[in-house]
Amino acid sequence: MKQNKSKKGLVIALIAIAALLAVVIVLENTLKPTSMLFTVLKKGAVYSLVAVSLNLLNGFTGLFSLGQAGFMLLGAYTYAILTVPTASRDTVYYLYGGSAVNFSLPELFGGGAAGLIVGVTLGLILAGLAAAFFAWLIGLPVLRLKSDYLAIATLGFAEIIRAVFQWDKLGPVTNGANMIKSFPTFTDFNIKDAGGQVVLRLSTFFPFLVAVICIGIIVLLIHSSYGRAFKAIREDEIAAEAMGIDLARHKMLSFCISAFFSGVGGALLAMYSNQVQAKLFTSALSYELLLIVVIGGIGSVTGSCLASFLYIAASEWWLRGLDEDPFVIGNIAISAPGFFRTGLRMVVFSVIIMVVVLFFRRGIMGDKELPNLFKPRKKSKQKEAAK
Amino acid sequence: MEYIVSILLSGIAVGGQYALIAIGYTMVYGILRLINFAHGDVFMVAGLMMVYLNAAGLPLLLTIPAVLVLTVVLGFVIERAAYKPLRSAPRMSVMISAIGVSYLLQNMATYVTGGLPQMYPTIPILSDSVPLLGSNPKVVVLVTPFLVAVLVFGLTMLIGHTKIGMAMRAVAKDFETSQLMGIKIDRVISMTFIIGSFLAAVGSMLYFTNYPSIVPLSGAMPGLKAFVAAVFGGIGSIPGAVIGAFLIGICENIIKGLPGMTVFSDAFTFALLIVVLVAKPTGLFGEKATDKV
Numbered sequence: 001m002k003q004n005k006s007k008k009g010l011v012i013a014l015i016a017i018a019a020l021l022a023v024v025i026v027l028e029n030t031l032k033p034t035s036m037l038f039t040v041l042k043k044g045a046v047y048s049l050v051a052v053s054l055n056l057l058n059g060f061t062g063l064f065s066l067g068q069a070g071f072m073l074l075g076a077y078t079y080a081i082l083t084v085p086t087a088s089r090d091t092v093y094y095l096y097g098g099s100a101v102n103f104s105l106p107e108l109f110g111g112g113a114a115g116l117i118v119g120v121t122l123g124l125i126l127a128g129l130a131a132a133f134f135a136w137l138i139g140l141p142v143l144r145l146k147s148d149y150l151a152i153a154t155l156g157f158a159e160i161i162r163a164v165f166q167w168d169k170l171g172p173v174t175n176g177a178n179m180i181k182s183f184p185t186f187t188d189f190n191i192k193d194a195g196g197q198v199v200l201r202l203s204t205f206f207p208f209l210v211a212v213i214c215i216g217i218i219v220l221l222i223h224s225s226y227g228r229a230f231k232a233i234r235e236d237e238i239a240a241e242a243m244g245i246d247l248a249r250h251k252m253l254s255f256c257i258s259a260f261f262s263g264v265g266g267a268l269l270a271m272y273s274n275q276v277q278a279k280l281f282t283s284a285l286s287y288e289l290l291l292i293v294v295i296g297g298i299g300s301v302t303g304s305c306l307a308s309f310l311y312i313a314a315s316e317w318w319l320r321g322l323d324e325d326p327f328v329i330g331n332i333a334i335s336a337p338g339f340f341r342t343g344l345r346m347v348v349f350s351v352i353i354m355v356v357v358l359f360f361r362r363g364i365m366g367d368k369e370l371p372n373l374f375k376p377r378k379k380s381k382q383k384e385a386a387k
Numbered sequence: 388m389e390y391i392v393s394i395l396l397s398g399i400a401v402g403g404q405y406a407l408i409a410i411g412y413t414m415v416y417g418i419l420r421l422i423n424f425a426h427g428d429v430f431m432v433a434g435l436m437m438v439y440l441n442a443a444g445l446p447l448l449l450t451i452p453a454v455l456v457l458t459v460v461l462g463f464v465i466e467r468a469a470y471k472p473l474r475s476a477p478r479m480s481v482m483i484s485a486i487g488v489s490y491l492l493q494n495m496a497t498y499v500t501g502g503l504p505q506m507y508p509t510i511p512i513l514s515d516s517v518p519l520l521g522s523n524p525k526v527v528v529l530v531t532p533f534l535v536a537v538l539v540f541g542l543t544m545l546i547g548h549t550k551i552g553m554a555m556r557a558v559a560k561d562f563e564t565s566q567l568m569g570i571k572i573d574r575v576i577s578m579t580f581i582i583g584s585f586l587a588a589v590g591s592m593l594y595f596t597n598y599p600s601i602v603p604l605s606g607a608m609p610g611l612k613a614f615v616a617a618v619f620g621g622i623g624s625i626p627g628a629v630i631g632a633f634l635i636g637i638c639e640n641i642i643k644g645l646p647g648m649t650v651f652s653d654a655f656t657f658a659l660l661i662v663v664l665v666a667k668p669t670g671l672f673g674e675k676a677t678d679k680v
Contacts, residue, residue: 142665144665152422350494357484361473
């Protein structure tokens with residue numbers, strides 16, 4: 001019976017996800033491609049993935065990390081370095097007289113559409129692996145620390161990584177403090193005909209697909225025996241150890257897996273913004289992600305996803321009107337040149353965040369998942385029916 | 388020789404300025420177990436207040452006390468508005484609230500300044516240069532360590548020999564028990580924030596006199612480093628924070644002075660932090676953590 005129920009839930013979830021992906025494709029090919037909606041959808045998908053990976057560490061294993069920006073940076077750089085086309089390498093690395101890495105993954109696989117897909121996929125996986133490897137290295141000494149100390153140590157690690165990538169001795173590989181660009185981005189996934197006309201837009205579908213696959217893997221992990229061990233560690237380390245859970249091993253596993261998906265997310269963020277630059281991956285980015293996780297609800301995967309989209313939509317789209325002078329709301333235009341100017345949007349946005357933090361302490365979802373919201377309602381209906 | 392002297396001098400000065408910020412972090416952490424991420428931004432706002440009050444035409448003799456008072460008020464208001472309602476909430480919520488406040492202060496500063504760097508007013512005497520052992524440091528560089536020593540001495544007297552100081556020590560030791568003993572927790576916590584903000588305001592005057600301009604993100608890095616200094620010295624311990632801050636300030640300037648290593652001056656601070664945390668997880672002078680099962 002129970003087996004049946006969970007299977008039913010799985011089928012419903014799969015159908016919902018497939019429907020979501022289909023809606024994305026339809027929207028993308030019917031609406032204007034310049035609409036802000038797609039900026040929000042793309043960036044939201046990327047942030048969802050990173051937020052969920054942070055939630056795996058923070059909400060499910062109880063390890064407080066502030067180093068996510070560092071892992072994203074590692075992923076973004078790995079992806080960018082490996083996929084810049086050989087022809088553009090000299091222009092990208094002009095300050096260092098060409099790049100030390102003289103191949104490009106999509107070209108290794110024969111170029112064209114197939115090469116692009118295989119190359120980018122491999123690039124994303126390698127981005128994740130690079131982040132996971134450094135997570136393992138730093139995890140060896142640092143994971144012995146607890147709560148705030150762990151947070152500060154990981155934050156410090158992210159800052160160190162950022163400095164190393166800006167070092168000009170590594171210029172031929174990382175391009176120093178300059179940006180790396182010209183690598184394949186989301187728009188390369190639009191299918192074009194021979195004349196260069198776009199036939200089918202997939203530039204929003206691609207980040208969604210990657211995010212869905214990765215989040216799916218994380219959810220499966222959370223529901224496996226490893227996931228249960230993670231939760232046990234979160235609740236009580238000593239009790240978990242007494243139950244025979246190898247603390248060091250499971251903490252390291254959670255840390256590396258989280259870093260892996262953050263690395264993939266970082267690579268996607270690079271694809272979204274068409275360029276990589278170390279100075280963008282500051283600790284402010286880690287704080288932002290932590291805010292998203294907490295607003296969504298610590299320990300809720302769907303909460304993290306929802307919060308990512310809301311956060312991006314509010315900061316990039318819905319409040320944009322506040323930045324320009326005649327503030328238009330519906331048909332009314334309010335003009336106050338001294339008041340409505342650049343920056344007001346972010347002030348209002350941070351006030352909203354403070355309100356959410358102060359009055360909705362458990363976030364949007366608490367530790368519930370989206371499907372849980374439908375369950376109690378069903379029960380009460382059944383009770384009514386029984387009466 | 389001149390080079391070494393000038394590096395050491397500026398290291399000590401920067402260290403002193405970090406120390407003033409670090410005390411705010413360490414006191415708040417000692418009592419609330421909260422990393423007050425907004426503290427670096429309070430420091431930055433104190434700098435901006437100086438800029439704007441000076442631009443409004445206030446004489447310097449009035450501006451300085453006004454900045455001190457306004458920063459203290461800011462610190463007090465932040466505690467009452469953003470941290471006090473969350474006193475019974477899990478620690479994570481309070482920390483998130485601190486991140487939110489930091490975000491709010493930075494965005495407000497961006498809005499007010501229009502994102503443009505603001506020239507910091509020159510404080511006479513402090514900005515003058517004096518010849519010393521062949522180098523030419525500003526007076527502020529020489530004044531900082533003494534001012535820090537005086538302020539820290541005053542603070543230790545306050546904590547060691549007054550009623551409110553005793554209350555602070557009690558609250559830091561055991562939150563609930565001290566409440567039962569009739570200590571008004573809210574007053575003690577407010578006092579902690581007032582002292583922290585006051586010292587941050589003094590620190591900002593010393594710090595920004597050395598720099599030509601101030602931007603909304605100016606507070607982030609010094610704040611982070613001061614926090615590292617606090618952790619380094621053993622968070623919760625005031626002498627630890629001061630010694631940590633001086634060590635970090637000096638090391639940072641030495642690294643900055645080495646050719647080709649300038650990029651790593653920030654990274655070095657954090658590397659040092661990780662090494663210290665791994666070797667001695669509670670910092671140099673930190674109290675031993677007791678694990679109760």
